[in-house]
Amino acid sequence: SLTKSVQFIIAICEKILNKYGLNITRELVHSQPAYIEHQQKLQEKNNTDEEVSEDQTFEITEKQISNWFDKQASDLTEQLLAKLRSTDPYKFEHMMVQLLNQMGYKGTDGQSLVTQKSNDGGIDGIINQDPLGLQTIYVQVKRYAENNVIGSPEIDSFSGALRRKLADRGVFITTSSFTSGAKEAAKQLNIALVDGEMLTNLMVQYKIGVQVQQTYELYDIDDDFFEE
Template sequence: MKSGRFSGRLYNAFKEKAVIAIGWSDIGPLTHLNTREKIAARVATTWPEWKPQAVAMSAGQLYRFRSEMKIGDYVVTYDPSRRVYLLGEIAGDYRWDPSIDADDPNVRSVTWQGEVSRDLLSVRSRNSLGAISTLFQLSADVIDDLLRAHKSHQPAKADLAASVEIAEEDVFKNIQEKAIEFTKDRVNALDWFDLQELVAGLLRAMGYKTRVSPAGADRGKDIIASPDGFGFESPRIVVEVKHRQGAIGSPAIRSFLGGRHPQDKGLYVSTGGFSKDALYEAERASIPLSLMTIDDLVEAVIQNYDRLDIETQQLLPLKRIYWPA
């Protein structure tokens, strides 16, 4: 069974006109675009600046709306102002109809069965219905819960407090994990110069002053961090930044260590990670040496984000979200 969730802007229009509709109006009718590949090609032509992932995501939702949703499939839309879901069944094939809404001309007819209060649903169903996509598929369990609530007008059997807390914690953990992965994607998309500036900005947020080497041969160091900014005061941290796909091996670690002074501290940052031999080489290094992967870098940036200067935050813009305590 398929289900769509839309913003509340057109909730009343959907209900009154017995339809659902989605946008992407600039690409024109989908009538003759009968494959996902054809839709993707049209999306890419219409918005050439879009990244492949955005093209694929839009094409997938449009194809699902046009072709995968069948007559008789359940569909649900949401009014966030009233916290109610409108439950119905697909009643017609895809059509192009700008009269419903000029910005959302891709239309399917619907036979609406009625409204369901969000408060009547189980915690698991409410979590599933929180997806942010314009169009997505719900599990059979969620559809069954919507049908139960619509028929009985009674809330789900009371969840144990612990079960509710576990469910909420699972959602929070999922959001955290996705946020970290998306942040790592953004860091990985930086060029080498900006990555170097991000590392330097992190060190400044941690109380050091930095000198960043210009592009070119740097004799094994990209950043010097120290309390005074000149490297005279201890600790003097010498930083090497490598932005690549492959893992750093032990030869690179030995080369980095070869030019260090006994009082130096070393930090080696690699977005491609480190080989087992490189880890061993760092453990037996003659000076304190810390190896920082992209995971370590993102964790450190998040922990110190509020202390980053504006220039560094602009390299990796992050938004704060609030979650019920």
């Protein structure tokens, strides 16, 4: 440290004073072997500190970049969820069926549709996984606010709609969340649940309602290439 260096120089000056009297010059102090050795050690320490500092700066910067991307993803899902909650309910139903299609549930030759606004019988979307409709998934969606949580009565009602269709499977999608009772009922009734958090993550993953703004690639040496 600076204090130790000053103390060291004072000690050298005291030795020179005892040897040369008052004829002390800057050049005389700097020519002393002890001073030269001390300066060399300081320089080596500074070089080491600079190397460590550079490494730490790179690590911190890389971590900051990762944190920045994580925050961007988190902000995006929050914005997307807010956008979904303000979307027209009928348009929202179309979006959800489109998402399930993109996820592959429609199959290669299947078809999907959104039911009429009136007389939907508790079913908002129908996905036929094969051309003959022998394997069908029924969908119910609820564009709810965050505090409007789905409970077991809504799951039981959807289950009743499925039984009327002689269906054995269904998907319940909401922009809010499910109570523990609703989750337990869904397990017993073979109903898949998608809450707001899972919904936005799926939409980002399958690029529904979002688009890639920019792509960055990180390269590394291909050691296998050089070993061939």
